[in-house]
Amino acid sequence: MGKKDKQNVKSAKDKKEGKENAKDSKKSSGCWNVILLTSTVMSILLSIAAFQLYSCVTHVPELPAIDLNEYWGPKDTVIKDTSIRPYRIVFTDTMQEEIRHLFEMYRRLEKPRSFNETGWSYGVNSEGFIEFFTEWIFTYSFRERAKFLNKFDHFMTNVQGLDIHFMHVKPKVDNKNVKVVPLLLLHGWPGSIREFYETIPRLITPKKGYKFVFEVIVPSLPGFIYSQAATRPGLSTLKIAVIMRNLMHRLGHKNFYVQGGDFGHSVGSHMATLFPKEVLGFHTNLPANFSKYAYLTWILGSIWPSFVAGEQVDRMYPVADKIKFFLEEFGYMHLQMTKPDTIGIALQDSPVGLASYILDRFMVFTDPANKNRLEGGLDKYYSINKLLDNIMLYWATGSITTAMRLYKESLASSDVEQIMASIPTPVPTWALRLKHELVHHPDFILRWKYPNLVGTSAADYGGHFAAFERPKAFADSVFLAVKTFRRE
Template identity: 30%
Template sequence: MTITPFNIAISDTALNDLKQRLANTRWVDAMPHSGWSEGCDADFLKRAVAYWRDGFDWRVQEQRLNALGQFMTQVDGQSVHFIHRRGTGPAPLPLILTHGWPGSFVEMAAIIPLLTDPGSHGGDPQDAFDVVVPSLPGYGFSPAPTAPGTGPLQIADLWAGLMTQLGYVRFGAQGGDWGAGVSTWLALRHPQRVAGVHLNFISGSYRPPLTDAEPAITSDEQAFLQSELAWSDAEGAYGRIQGTKPQSLALGLNDSPAGLAAWILEKFHGWSGFHGDIEKGFGLDELLTNLSVYWFTGTVGSSFRMYVEGRARPLHFASGQRVLPPLGVAQFPDELPMPPRSWVERCFDVQRWTMMPRGGHFAAMEQPQSLAEEIRAFFRPLR
């Protein structure tokens, strides 16, 4: 298949339409002093919308993203948008990074140079990677599949095909959120090609076998299951609706940029390690660049398909089934509920597990330097 260079070029008409829609937002009355407890904080959202309309410069961000080196190709009939950056070092190891929801390839912008050119960022050129960052199907500039059936398992096969097109036989995989699930499936289905898997989140659908022949659940594992259940009850409504009735929600978010901002920015607030101060932590430009990718491509609805497909094929392991390539885990303190190491070791060959000092769910955006250092350390003996 032909790999072609790709540049983002949003029309002035689309930019003006966004500004007009933001100007015409129909605001709702929030309960006084509710803050973030019932969704996106109203005062924050009004500031973000005003900046998106009058202060945010998409053309600057568009130019920054285009400098990353973007391409398009087809893999098994599916069009895939991706970044490809060659490493600067004696023998760069190919590495495919996979984002999740509500992120996009924008999540990886800061970490790419740290991985491709470690010598210029306080590291050793021996640790350089050739970095590939695909957009999940139905996210951003990767078109949505035209029929049901493309979930994390199938995407793992697409990624293997993409790496073949790029000439990479052996490579590493890294991801968080849905990217963790895709990376795990990639290692399960293509163990002879995957040098190692590094995750900053363990897929919420992962379940080891729990038959009578398996070791009994430990107290730490039971505590994790209870915390996961409590988190799902308090915070998991978004996943239930996105996985069961996505079309009803998608229409409103695809029609209202303010609605889209409320839905997505609330997750960056609740899941990050910036303890509520996401304006200072991420910066509005970074948050709105990610939002703008969803808006201009009209892909918030198609991004929900991952929840539908993930429910249809969860990452449940049969007795004796294991992920063969080595696993490294970076556990960030403000991440969503994470299982103890013993729970993961039931099915994975865990060779490195690091408790990180700070950060949350969006590790590549929040703490790119520390995550890059951890990725380098994990893959160093696997090259």
């Protein structure tokens, strides 16, 4: 091949390579354009979503219209009695005979045994429960426990048509420099006023370094224990908040502090939101923001858990584990939100059935690891008498059905609850965070609802029933919170 031919071949080859390079360059440029366009669109969409979330979080809806005198008693009888009447807890002889008869019926039954090495993962363990049942039959003294339950002063007064039961415990203070301040303690389900018996003496006793002590008011929520239930649907936690505020006014307290957990948290939070000029401070042992945006942030936070949760990352994530826990342990809630009267009939028919149902909640909500233990871990955290006192209060009053209806009312009022969750309260707030609480939120999410979150108490122990399980830590946290509220 001649020199000229070689040059022609090389020129053709160069042209071909040039075309291919140009083609590759054009293709590469096209890919980068697609990537750039996709990134731009994604950025715009994320910005829009972030703006929408920000707008929703920062938008403050109007307070729902509330009737401060809404009547919940029988429609054909309007009660105007505002007297405060002494009350006494009694376990009657008839009730004792009935329950012992039912005990004997249960004792004679052929009972299925739990699987070996399953703990309480299938529910109440038969061997663990039989030890509890044996204590109930042979050790629990109805007379002595009724005497114990009456160690504090009990009262009854009619508020908005309902007889509301409450304990009212005043401190004995000799030091004029120690101020007595009113504190409302609010329980939830399946707890009761019994949760606070061990912590009340700590709250009414002057504490070194503090210039105040508490006058404690502990009501039974409407439908719970000795408080009368509503005669019609609609008595949600929001409307119970009004009843509790009116109760405090009845007792002469126009300004007071509120503490709550479980349903008590919801009631107390609503009181702080509705009556910010009356509630001096709100202490909660269920520090959570129940708005849908808080839950959305929690789910999105699984992309970068430590950024969202901070020191609480192991309590909030991974999301899959938490959802699995909720699906496994919250079947009771679905049942009580839909058919409380159905399960109520079954539970009120048998004291043993009632006890097993309630114990299962105390077991897992105190520490989820309890389900792996034969005895359910209950003897580790509570005395048998404490647990039985709480069960007996439900049994003696036949109130398990009306208490569970609060779940149904909560579901029915979920739209209003979301509105309330979106309205910030200026009331000073304090969060007690225990390790095994059911829901955890970091401070920045809490401040969407409680912008005046002035402090927290955190512990690497404890569960859902703070006062019942950890009375000292609970009382210490309340004292510290109120001291901060008062800026002393």
